[in-house]
Amino acid sequence: xxxxxxxxxxxxxxxxxxxxxxxxxxxxxxxxxxxxxxxxxxxxxxxxxxxxxxxxxxxxxxxxxxxxxxxxxxxxxxxxxxxxxxxxxxxxxxxxxxxxxxxxxxxxxxxxxxxxxxxxxxxxxxxxxxxxxxxxxxxxxxxxxxxxxxxxxxxxxxxxxxxxxxxxxxx
Amino acid sequence: xxxxxxxxxxxxxxxxxxxxxxxxxxxxxxxxxxxxxxxxxxxxxxxxxxxxxxxxxxxxxxxxxxxxxxxxxxxxxxxxxxxxxxxxxxxxxxxxxxxxxxxxxxxxxxxxxxxxxxxxxxxxxxxxxxxxxxxxxxxxxxxxxxxxxxxxxxxxxxxxxxxxxxxxxxxxxxxxxxxxxxxxxxxxxxxxxxxxxxxxxxxxxxxxxxxxxxxxxxxxxxxxxxxxxxxxxxxxxxxxxxxxxxxxxxxxxxxxxxxxxxxxxxxxxxxxxxxxxxxxxxxxxxxxxxxxxxxxxxxxxxxxxxxxxxxxxxxxxxxxxxxxxxxxxxxxxxxxxxxxxxxxxxxxxxxxxxxxxxxxxxxxxxxxxxxxxxxxxxxxxxxxxxxxxxxxxxxxxxxxxxxxxxxxxxxxxxxxxxxxxxxxxxxxxxxxxxxxxxxxxxxxxxxxxxxxxxxxxxxxxxxxxxxxxxxxxxxxxxxxxxxxxxxxxxxxxxxxxxxxxxxxxxxxxxxxxxxxxxxxxxxxxxxxxxxxxxxxxxxxxxxxxxxxxxxxxxxxxxxxxxxxxxxxxxxxxxxxxxxxxxxxxxxxxxxxxxxxxxxxxxxxxxxxxxxxxxxxxxxxxxxxxxxxxxxxxxxxxxxxxxxxxxxxxxxxxxxxxxxxxxxxxxxxxxxxxxxxxxxxxxxxxxxxxxxxxxxxxxxxxxxxxxxxxxxxxxxxxxxxxxxxxxxxxxxxxxxxxxxxxxxxxxxxxxxxxxxxxxxxxxxxxxxxxxxxxxxxxxxxxxxxxxxxxxxxxxxxxxxxxxxxxx
Numbered sequence: 001x002x003x004x005x006x007x008x009x010x011x012x013x014x015x016x017x018x019x020x021x022x023x024x025x026x027x028x029x030x031x032x033x034x035x036x037x038x039x040x041x042x043x044x045x046x047x048x049x050x051x052x053x054x055x056x057x058x059x060x061x062x063x064x065x066x067x068x069x070x071x072x073x074x075x076x077x078x079x080x081x082x083x084x085x086x087x088x089x090x091x092x093x094x095x096x097x098x099x100x101x102x103x104x105x106x107x108x109x110x111x112x113x114x115x116x117x118x119x120x121x122x123x124x125x126x127x128x129x130x131x132x133x134x135x136x137x138x139x140x141x142x143x144x145x146x147x148x149x150x151x152x153x154x155x156x157x158x159x160x161x162x163x164x165x166x167x168x169x170x171x
Numbered sequence: 172x173x174x175x176x177x178x179x180x181x182x183x184x185x186x187x188x189x190x191x192x193x194x195x196x197x198x199x200x201x202x203x204x205x206x207x208x209x210x211x212x213x214x215x216x217x218x219x220x221x222x223x224x225x226x227x228x229x230x231x232x233x234x235x236x237x238x239x240x241x242x243x244x245x246x247x248x249x250x251x252x253x254x255x256x257x258x259x260x261x262x263x264x265x266x267x268x269x270x271x272x273x274x275x276x277x278x279x280x281x282x283x284x285x286x287x288x289x290x291x292x293x294x295x296x297x298x299x300x301x302x303x304x305x306x307x308x309x310x311x312x313x314x315x316x317x318x319x320x321x322x323x324x325x326x327x328x329x330x331x332x333x334x335x336x337x338x339x340x341x342x343x344x345x346x347x348x349x350x351x352x353x354x355x356x357x358x359x360x361x362x363x364x365x366x367x368x369x370x371x372x373x374x375x376x377x378x379x380x381x382x383x384x385x386x387x388x389x390x391x392x393x394x395x396x397x398x399x400x401x402x403x404x405x406x407x408x409x410x411x412x413x414x415x416x417x418x419x420x421x422x423x424x425x426x427x428x429x430x431x432x433x434x435x436x437x438x439x440x441x442x443x444x445x446x447x448x449x450x451x452x453x454x455x456x457x458x459x460x461x462x463x464x465x466x467x468x469x470x471x472x473x474x475x476x477x478x479x480x481x482x483x484x485x486x487x488x489x490x491x492x493x494x495x496x497x498x499x500x501x502x503x504x505x506x507x508x509x510x511x512x513x514x515x516x517x518x519x520x521x522x523x524x525x526x527x528x529x530x531x532x533x534x535x536x537x538x539x540x541x542x543x544x545x546x547x548x549x550x551x552x553x554x555x556x557x558x559x560x561x562x563x564x565x566x567x568x569x570x571x572x573x574x575x576x577x578x579x580x581x582x583x584x585x586x587x588x589x590x591x592x593x594x595x596x597x598x599x600x601x602x603x604x605x606x607x608x609x610x611x612x613x614x615x616x617x618x619x620x621x622x623x624x625x626x627x628x629x630x631x632x633x634x635x636x637x638x639x640x641x642x643x644x645x646x647x648x649x650x651x652x653x654x655x656x657x658x659x660x661x662x663x664x665x666x667x668x669x670x671x672x673x674x675x676x677x678x679x680x681x682x683x684x685x686x687x688x689x690x691x692x693x694x695x696x697x698x699x700x701x702x703x704x705x706x707x708x709x710x711x712x713x714x715x716x717x718x719x720x721x722x723x724x725x726x727x728x729x730x731x732x733x734x735x736x737x738x739x740x741x742x743x744x745x746x747x748x749x750x751x752x753x754x755x756x757x758x759x760x761x762x763x764x765x766x767x768x769x770x771x772x773x774x775x776x777x778x779x780x781x782x783x784x785x786x787x788x789x790x791x792x793x794x795x796x797x798x799x800x801x802x803x804x805x806x807x808x809x810x811x812x813x814x815x816x817x818x819x820x821x822x823x824x825x826x827x828x829x830x831x832x833x834x835x836x837x838x839x840x841x842x843x844x845x846x847x848x849x850x851x852x853x854x855x856x857x858x859x860x861x862x863x864x865x866x867x868x869x870x871x872x873x874x875x876x877x878x879x880x881x882x883x884x885x886x887x888x889x890x891x892x893x894x895x896x897x898x899x900x901x902x903x904x905x906x907x908x909x910x911x912x913x914x915x916x917x918x919x920x921x922x923x924x925x926x927x928x929x930x931x932x933x934x935x936x937x938x939x940x941x942x943x944x945x946x947x948x949x950x951x952x953x954x955x956x957x958x959x960x961x962x963x964x965x966x967x968x969x970x971x972x973x974x975x976x977x
Binding site for chain 2: 032033034035036037039052053086088
């Protein structure tokens with residue numbers, strides 16, 4: 001339920017914000033048919049994720065609930081929902097948009113935060129362990145070369161990723 | 172022509188207008204204008220003694236141009252024009268203006284300025300009137316016969332209406348039997364009685380009461396004397412003009428003589444060919460010679476030529492007791508000359524196999540509502556039993572899925588409007604015949620908007636039919652039990668369900684009947700974005716098309732239930748009667764005329780004309796000039812605005828007449844503000860000015876209104892001429908962009924305004940001096956605000972400097 005004027009204003013703003021984001025443009029087309037939820041392999045195994053519910057909460061302006069919750073991080077990006085949505089809501093892309101907003105607002109699960117740090121540190125989101133390095137020659141693969149981390153850092157800096165990540169860390 | 176003598180008639184509205192406008196000054200001003208030989212003033216001129224005064228002036232004073240300043244010309248003009256005609260003057264030599272709503276009322280606070288504006292308005296009307304020319308009325312003969320395409324419920328109903336009234340009616344149907352979708356639908360809501368039932372014709376001697384409604388086969392339909400029914404037939408070409416169409420029909424062979432067949436059924440007993448019966452959802456087979464169901468019309472067998480062995484077999488020929496079968500029958504071409512055409516081609520189920528996760532066409536136990544209707548039908552392939560097509564065992568668990576392809580941006584974005592009711596009807600019919608059946612209906616929204624329709628939803632719930640709010644994502648099949656599983660989220664519970672089913676029934680979108688596009692091309696009429704036939708105006712002219720003489724009814728324009736299709740059919744019939752009854756179309760020549768000296772070899776006007784009224788005719792070898800059909804021309808002037816050579820003019824709005832009007836309006840200012848010319852189309856634009864006046868909204872008197880048939884008539888140089896004539900700012904006021912009364916005129920004007928703004932900039936003139944406005948009648952406030960805004964804008968810009976002065 002929407003309560004009070006303050007929340008009302010906040011609600012309107014959130015739905016507007018999502019629509020203005022890359023991937024979020026189509027959210028207002030949703031007529032809550034549930035095709036996404038029943039197409040979703042994640043929803044099949046856990047009630048913690050339901051794309052229809054995420055959209056409904058967003059449309060009703062439940063910004064904090066959507067951004068602070070774990071649900072948006074559980075999408076496995078299989079795009080089944082997006083393929084089948086009769087209103088052509090770009091659901092998987094929309095989840096990315098919500099994740100981006102959450103990241104900017106300081107909501108981010110630790111694992112993603114670690115990925116981000118790793119990316120800034122050495123250009124990979126997963127650190128290469130000795131285990132993998134040792135296996136490679138046996139499989140006839142060349143040893144891994146260092147990533148072009150300088151170029152990557154430039155991109156991450158130009159797109160503002162590093163600043164966001166700094167903000168995350170300080171919070 | 173005789174010397175021009177203008178009579179001017181000023182109505183002061185019971186001396187009310189003279190409180191604002193100085194009528195003595197106006198009379199003196201008008202008297203001094205050349206060729207004005209008479210000035211009259213009364214309380215009103217639109218009825219009684221006022222009209223008589225105009226008549227007298229024509230008869231005794233021999234005036235030959237009439238200018239009337241009367242309130243609400245759009246209302247009073249009808250009477251005035253009639254009176255003028257009665258007095259022996261051509262009725263198109265009349266010019267009317269509205270001093271009340273276009274001048275006195277909006278400018279009542281500045282009476283002196285209003286009087287000066289009134290002078291300009293009168294001068295403009297008089298100068299235009301002087302240039303008016305007599306316009307003739309033309310008559311075009313029409314045939315009192317009609318062609319109805321499509322023999323479903325709508326087509327049959329329209330045929331009965333017209334035939335009962337004595338018109339010659341030709342009804343063609345591409346299938347071998349009449350009835351269309353109704354023959355397969357079994358029962359219809361909201362009455363739950365037979366689908367194949369019509370209002371019987373009066374020519375049926377057994378029809379004794381007006382309440383009679385009958386099955387088609389006993390209605391006497393085929394015996395209506397002036398009704399010619401052609402089955403297995405389709406239109407192959409259409410030529411001619413409204414009132415006189417020459418239509419070529421191709422009638423495919425039936426191979427059975429309709430006059431000889433006695434429907435004894437001997438032929439089917441010997442026919443060795445057996446194929447799945449499409450009509451019965453392939454739940455049974457039929458022979459190569461067959462009849463759809465026993466109650467079809469005409470009650471005559473037909474041979475399916477795609478499977479018949481013909482002379483390799485010919486057993487039916489030998490056994491037929493009346494020698495009705497003729498394997499040598501050939502396709503024949505039939506020419507029909509008709510005055511009007513009614514399109515009643517209906518709709519059909521969309522092919523749901525496109526939604527692959529539903530497996531229609533792949534799993535035999537996934538069927539559609541129309542398939543299910545065949546099972547519910549006692550005449551149907553299962554005799555009323557509801558079975559799984561895969562093994563013919565009773566279907567005890569049924570899941571119904573709504574909106575299959577409908578409300579789906581990937582396929583058909585619209586709501587097909589009747590499927591909720593069809594599914595509710597089917598669910599309750601099954602439940603009442605077989606109460607132990609478990610039925611679950613999955614929906615996004617249930618829509619039961621008609622009278623008594625909600626009763627179906629109520630009844631279904633009371634009967635124990637289950638409802639799940641959610642659109643299923645997938646249908647799968649358990650290979651061991653052969654049962655179907657429907658994945659759906661019950662949104663209200665927020666729970667994922669796996670519904671087990673013997674039978675899944677889809678409610679597919681309803682789409683235009685096959686061949687709709689081809690027919691639209693043959694008839695040169697438009698389709699809407701969803702592929703249905705487009706009516707002339709969805710609100711007020713739901714059975715008419717852009718072409719006079721071609722009408723639409725039934726599901727051809729959108730999926731309809733029978734009550735609506737039937738209503739639509741009666742409505743199309745009455746429109747066709749209005750068109751046919753006099754045997755002629757009377758139309759005045761307020762049409763486009765080509766100056767052949769200038770015209771040549773371009774193709775702009777025939778392409779632009781929304782009514783197909785202009786064609787190109789060869790003059791000398793390889794050279795063409797445009798020809799206008801006075802019958803098809805609607806007098807909008809869009810061609811005038813398009814012609815790059817100025818070779819087209821409208822007889823009633825020639826550039827010279829418009830120029831005179833423009834100069835008149837700009838001749839006197841009398842206010843301290845810059846003159847603004849508002850060029851308004853005669854439809855929404857000009858009526859918006861009326862309504863601002865009627866509501867006594869205020870705007871400054873420097874804004875002058877000029878009426879044109881449609882803003883589409885405006886030429887680039889005319890807009891520039893307005894500035895030359897003295898306008899400091901120009902408003903072009905037309906209908907809404909998508910609401911032009913002449914289809915595309917306002918859009919042309921919008922583009923032209925854009926172009927002229929670029930030109931103005933080139934000439935060093937501020938482009939903001941020209942602006943396009945779109946409004947409708949009820950937006951009088953918008954006009955008043957726009958007039959005020961333009962005035963302020965031009966005041967800020969300051970005096971317009973033109974080379975050589977203005």
